[in-house]
Amino acid sequence: MSLMQRISLIFRAKADKALDRAEDPRETLDYSYKRQLDLLSKVRRGVADVATSRKRVELQAGQLQQQSDKLTQQAQKALSMGREDLAREALTRKSALAQQMTDLQAQRDQLQGEEEKLTLASQRLQAKVESFRTQKETIKAKYTAAEASTRINEAFSGISEEMGDVGMAVQRAEDKTAQMQARSGAIDELIASGALDDVSSINRGDDISRELDAMSSQSDVESELAALKAGTSGTSAQALEGGQHGAIEATPVTETRTEGEQA
């Protein structure tokens, strides 16, 4: 017997087993309908759960992207200050992030696939449940013991198979989502540990930032000093530095300092 036939027999056997349990076939119809509605709301919850996981992964990807952009800027700044070693460090960290970002993208795509699959499953089940309800009422209204069991069997086995299928789809989506939640939990921990420098802690800064900041304030001092010297010696060094913005003012010291802070 082919694989395909064996699987369909298993589904049918399960449906028959469920049907045999009822004493009055009409009760079976109502009971089954109730279970269908339960399953329908379960699938809808499943869709919402997967969507939540997908959004979480997207949020993390966004955080990593920001961090990666920041490292690029730091590398540029470090290079402009002649610190190739720092620039190299920043780019090394950035390349470590790239792998994480690729992983997250793959996870996001997979979750989106599950979300679409479950959405379609819920639409199919919805249509079948609606159709079952109509048939159920017709069968109950015209109930005669002789014909009922055949018709109930027909309606029942079709929907049972669908329920088995949808139930499986929900279970698989849950399993996959759980696996990814564990992995995205690990990334959250990584971000929290400071290894990736969370966006929210941008003001505290990482070691590269601190070193660049220290160098900036150093160069502030130097440029202010240069401006002071320029002012006392009567030359216009300020016109070269601060004057680039076209804002030559009466207070060259302040202007030059502003320029230094922006660097």
Next chain:
Amino acid sequence: MIVRILTEGQLEVPDERLDHLNELDADVEAAVGSGDEAAFVQALAALLDAVRSGGSPLDPESLVDSDLILPPSDATIEEVRELLGDDGLIPG
């Protein structure tokens, strides 16, 4: 005949395709038997593609059960074994 691809839904496939599907199904079964995951993935994809390309989706409101049921496209060998119930649930 009606064919269900698990987690995808039901399709109506012309009966004359059955022989071809059976051939592809035999490949899947052989891969499950030997535990060759790579061959399984390939054989399952070929089988599902044949069903999808030869069939048309069934009206979602229809309440008919399927003549054949196929594993989901991303199934593993282990999942198929579970599906078949290796504890001898199905005679034959």
